[in-house]
Amino acid sequence: MSLSTLSFAYVSDLVRRETAMLYPPEKAYLVESRLEPLARAAGARSLEAYVAQLRHDPNEQARVADALTINETSWYRDNTPFRALATDIVPALLRERSGRHLSVWSAACSSGQEPYSIAMTLEERLPQDWTTEIWATDVSPTMVERVAAGRYGQVEMNRGLPATSLVKYFTRTGSEWEVLPQLRAMVRPSVVNLIDDLPAMPRFDVVFLRNVLIYFDLAVRHEVLDRVRDVMAPDGYLVLGSSETAMDLGDRWVRETCGRLQLHRPAPYVRTPAAAPTLTATGS
Numbered sequence: 001m002s003l004s005t006l007s008f009a010y011v012s013d014l015v016r017r018e019t020a021m022l023y024p025p026e027k028a029y030l031v032e033s034r035l036e037p038l039a040r041a042a043g044a045r046s047l048e049a050y051v052a053q054l055r056h057d058p059n060e061q062a063r064v065a066d067a068l069t070i071n072e073t074s075w076y077r078d079n080t081p082f083r084a085l086a087t088d089i090v091p092a093l094l095r096e097r098s099g100r101h102l103s104v105w106s107a108a109c110s111s112g113q114e115p116y117s118i119a120m121t122l123e124e125r126l127p128q129d130w131t132t133e134i135w136a137t138d139v140s141p142t143m144v145e146r147v148a149a150g151r152y153g154q155v156e157m158n159r160g161l162p163a164t165s166l167v168k169y170f171t172r173t174g175s176e177w178e179v180l181p182q183l184r185a186m187v188r189p190s191v192v193n194l195i196d197d198l199p200a201m202p203r204f205d206v207v208f209l210r211n212v213l214i215y216f217d218l219a220v221r222h223e224v225l226d227r228v229r230d231v232m233a234p235d236g237y238l239v240l241g242s243s244e245t246a247m248d249l250g251d252r253w254v255r256e257t258c259g260r261l262q263l264h265r266p267a268p269y270v271r272t273p274a275a276a277p278t279l280t281a282t283g284s
C-alpha cells in the first residue's frame, strides 16, 4: 500500500499541527508503515481510502498523530547526562536547596526509560530526608500509559540497563519486567504537548528535554525552549540531547560544560563558585 503525494501532505500537515514534528517527503515509507496497521484496523481497502476516511474523523486523526511519534529511547541513554546528574548536578543542588526537595522534568519521555533512569540515579544520590518528584510527560497518550504501567520487555531491558539496576529495581512478571513501586512513586506521568500552554507545574530544578527538538523547526524550538524556561528555577539545569547541544538557543540560555556534557542555565545566571565548582560557563 502506498500514499499519493497529496495524501502524504495531508498526513504530514496533520502531524505537524498536532505535535510540531516535521515529516519530510523522504520519510513517506515510515508514514506508510505506521499507517498500515491503523488502516487495517479501520477496515479501509487501501491507504488512500484510509486517509479519505481520516479527513472526517478527529478521533482517528489523534490516533495517527500518536502512531507517528518517534519513540526511540533506552536506559541511561548516552550515559553522560546521568553521570553528570549523579556527580555534579545533584551535589550542587544538595548544597543549594534548603527545602530538601527536588523537582525534575523529563519532557518528551517516550516509554519511560529516561524518567526511570533519573529516578534510579536520584534514589542512589539523595539523602533519605529529601523528597523528589519526577514529571514524566509526552504528547503520546500511548507512551504515557507505558510510563504509568512501568513494564518492559526483555529486548527493552537489554538496552543500557546495568544488571545491578535490574536486580535492584525490577521484578519479573511473566515475560516482562516491572519497575518497583518505590521508583514508580517518584515518577508522575502525564500527557503534555510542548507546543501548547503548559499545565500548572512546579519550578523545576532540572529539565531533561532530549531528542525531541530535532524534530521541530527553528521557530518551534525557540517557542518550546521559552516555555520550558518559564517553569524552571532561575538557577535550574537544562539537559538537551547530544545532537541538540550545538543548536542556536538564542540569548536566553547560558551554556556550561560539565565534564563531557553541555548544560544550559536560564540567562541571566551569575555563577557562585562555591555553588557549582566543577561547572564552567562557556557563554551562549
Ligand SMILES: C[S@@+](CC[C@H](N)C(=O)[O-])C[C@H]1O[C@@H](n2cnc3c(N)ncnc32)[C@H](O)[C@@H]1O
Residues within 6 Å of the ligand: 018, 019, 020, 021, 069, 070, 071, 072, 073, 074, 077, 107, 108, 109, 110, 111, 114, 137, 138, 139, 140, 143, 192, 193, 194, 195, 209, 210, 211, 212, 215, 241
Ligand atoms: C526520540 S523520543 C526521545 C525520548 C527521550 N527523551 C530520550 O531521549 O530517550 C522523542 C519523544 O518526543 C515526543 N514528542 C514529539 N512531539 C512532542 C510534543 N509536541 N510534545 C511532547 N512530546 C513530543 C514523542 O512522542 C517521543 O516520545
